[in-house]
Amino acid sequence: MSKDYYKTLGVEKSASKEDIKRAFYKLAHKYHPDKNGGDEKKFKEVNEAYQVLSDDQKRAQYDSYGRVFDGGGPQQGGFGAEGFGGFNPADFQGGFGGFDMGNLGDIFNEFFTGGHGGSRERRGRDISIEINISFADSIFGSERKILITKNTTCSTCQGNGAKPGTKQKKCVTCNGQGKIHETKKSFMGAFTSVRECDTCHGLGTVPEEKCSSCHGHGITKKQEEVSVRIPAGIEHGEMIRLSGQGEAVSNGVSGDLYVKVSVTQDPIFKRDGHNLVMNLPVKLSEALLGTERVIKTLDGAITVKIPEGVSVGEILRVKGKGVVLSPNRRGDLLIKLDIKLPNKLSRKSRSIIEELKNEGL
Numbered sequence: 001m002s003k004d005y006y007k008t009l010g011v012e013k014s015a016s017k018e019d020i021k022r023a024f025y026k027l028a029h030k031y032h033p034d035k036n037g038g039d040e041k042k043f044k045e046v047n048e049a050y051q052v053l054s055d056d057q058k059r060a061q062y063d064s065y066g067r068v069f070d071g072g073g074p075q076q077g078g079f080g081a082e083g084f085g086g087f088n089p090a091d092f093q094g095g096f097g098g099f100d101m102g103n104l105g106d107i108f109n110e111f112f113t114g115g116h117g118g119s120r121e122r123r124g125r126d127i128s129i130e131i132n133i134s135f136a137d138s139i140f141g142s143e144r145k146i147l148i149t150k151n152t153t154c155s156t157c158q159g160n161g162a163k164p165g166t167k168q169k170k171c172v173t174c175n176g177q178g179k180i181h182e183t184k185k186s187f188m189g190a191f192t193s194v195r196e197c198d199t200c201h202g203l204g205t206v207p208e209e210k211c212s213s214c215h216g217h218g219i220t221k222k223q224e225e226v227s228v229r230i231p232a233g234i235e236h237g238e239m240i241r242l243s244g245q246g247e248a249v250s251n252g253v254s255g256d257l258y259v260k261v262s263v264t265q266d267p268i269f270k271r272d273g274h275n276l277v278m279n280l281p282v283k284l285s286e287a288l289l290g291t292e293r294v295i296k297t298l299d300g301a302i303t304v305k306i307p308e309g310v311s312v313g314e315i316l317r318v319k320g321k322g323v324v325l326s327p328n329r330r331g332d333l334l335i336k337l338d339i340k341l342p343n344k345l346s347r348k349s350r351s352i353i354e355e356l357k358n359e360g361l
Contacts, residue, residue, distance in 0.1 A: 003045075003048075003049070005048070005049035005052050005053050005062065006049075006053070008045050008046060008048075008049040009023040009024060009027065009046065009049050009050065009053065010023055010027070011023050011053075013063070015053075017054060020050065020053050020054055021050075021054065024046060024047075024049075024050040024054075027042075027043075027046045028043065028046060028047070031043040031046060052068055056123065056125070056126045056255060056256075057126065057256070059126070060126040060127075060128050060256075060258050061128075061258075063128060064128040064130075064258070064260060121252055121253060122201060122202075122249050122250070122251055122252025122253070123249060123252055123253050123254075123255060124151065124246055124247040124248050124249035124252065124253065124254045124255040125151075125246060125247045125249075125255045126246045126247075126255040126256045126257070126258060127148065127150060127245075127246045127247060127255065127256075127257045127258065128257075128258045128259075128260065129146070129148060129257070129258070129259055129260070130259070130260040130261075130262055131144060131146060131228065131259055131260075131261060131262065132262045132263075132264060133230055133261060133262070133263055133264070134263075134264055135263060135264055135265065135266035135269065135298075136266075136298050137230055138230070138233070138234050138235070138236070138261070138263040139232065139233065139271075139276070139298055139322075139323055139324060140232055140298070140324055141229070141230050141231050141232030141233070141234070141324065142230045143227060143228065143229050143230065144227070144228045144230060145225055145226070145227055145228075146225070146226050146228060146259075147223055147224070147225055147226075148223070148224060148226060148257070149221060149222070149223045149224075150221065150222075150224060150246070150247045150248075151219045151220070151221050151247040151248050151249070152219065152220060152221075152222055152224055152247075152248050153218065153219060153248045153254075154211060154213050154214035154217070154218055154219055154220050155213075155220075156211050156212070156213035156214065157211035157213065157214060157218060159218040159219065159248070159250065159251070160207070160211075160218060160251075161206075161207050161210060161211055161214060161216040161217055161218040161250060162207030162208070162209065162210070162211055162216075163207065163208075163209040163210060163211050163212065164211075166207060166208045166209040167208050168205035168206065168207055168208065169205060169206060169207075169208050170204065170205060170206075171197060171199050171200035171203070171204055171205055171206045172199075173197055173198070173199040173200065174197035174199065174200060174204065176204040176205070177197070177204060178196065178197055178200060178202040178203055178204040179194050179195065179196060179197060179202070180194070180195050180196070180197050180198075181193075181194055182194075182195065201250055201251045201252075202251070203251055217250055218250035218251065219248045219249065219250055226242065226245055226257065228240060228242065228259055230261065232323075232324035232325075233274075233323045233324055233325060234261055234263075235261075235263070235271070236261070236262060236263040237260065237261070237262070238260075238261050239258050239259065239260050239261070240258070240259040240261065241256055241257070241258055241259075242256060242257040242258075242259065243256050244256065245257035268296070269298065271323065272334070273323075273331070274322055274323045274325060274330075274331030274332075275322045275323065275331040275332050275333070275334050276298070276321065276322045276323065276331065276332075276333050276334065277333075277334045277336065278295075278333070278334070278335055278336070279335075279336050279338050280293065280295065280304075280316075280335050280336065280337055280338060281338050281340050282306060282310070282337050282338060282339050282340065283339075283340060284339060284340065284341055284342065286306060287306070287308075287309075287310050287311075287337070287339045288308065288309065289308050290305075290306055290307050290308030290309070290310075291305075291306050292304065292305050292306070293306060295335070297318075297321050297333060298321070299321055302318070302321070304316060304318065304335060306337070310337055310339075311339075312337070312338075312339045313336065313337065314336075314337045315334050315335065315336050315337070316334075316335040316337065317332050317333070317334055317335075318332060318333040318334075318335065319332050320332065321333035322334075
């Protein structure tokens, strides 16, 4: 059963990165193993949940599939028994005792030193969608147009939130600094942290007059057409990433769009690596005497020669009619012969087979 990381942190699925960060702070303080009454197991669970939900790409995968496909998932571990003696936030950048800290390096740098850890560029949320394509499109590739509703940069103010022709003024919340200094208390004592100003989003300025289209937010929700190129040879369940096609965010960069591809099964062909496989019913007489058959492939009709004396389950190979690997390279079409034996024999057929039997065939 997959883990519910949102439940672990006690947040909703719609929680922002700041909400997730605050929830992690609170639970990390509560369960830290060096604290009286701490719980190392729960501390590891909280960290594992944070590693996934604080990373936009991992969170998008988790929201879509309930797991993260990163070669083994989030690492787990814990702090050593010696506690925080000789603590240096920089040591956490490369991990601590096999404990994958991920974004915790920045958090603990802020947590213990009061430093800002460097300003990060704001980034919009990633979007995950699923599309269905035909079996032929998965082999040859195609292009699809899809409509999605998302937050996009306001076309009226070009994302700055100001009414066209007006100026910006100093943010009174942060006094033009773009940052807010906060003093907090924890079981380790008081510490000072620096966070981005929620009013100006770190710019230090706000519009004198807000844009009437986006009400000063710099982004609007609307329906947008996105072109998705389906690469040749894509398999069922694979993901296509469209950089910058996710949701926009004010004064930042847009997230990514992840497209999960679902391939419709074909009634005739199945995929086997780079090859296509099909069954071809063959009469007993055709198997004994040989023949030519016209068969339908994904490229159109072709004529296949069935040699005389073929056996049950024998496979014919047609070069270059399989999965497209590159403009000049393809897999093969494998035709598995299914020899059909008659259920009933006429008197004439029985007589002929009796003669064959007498000849030792």
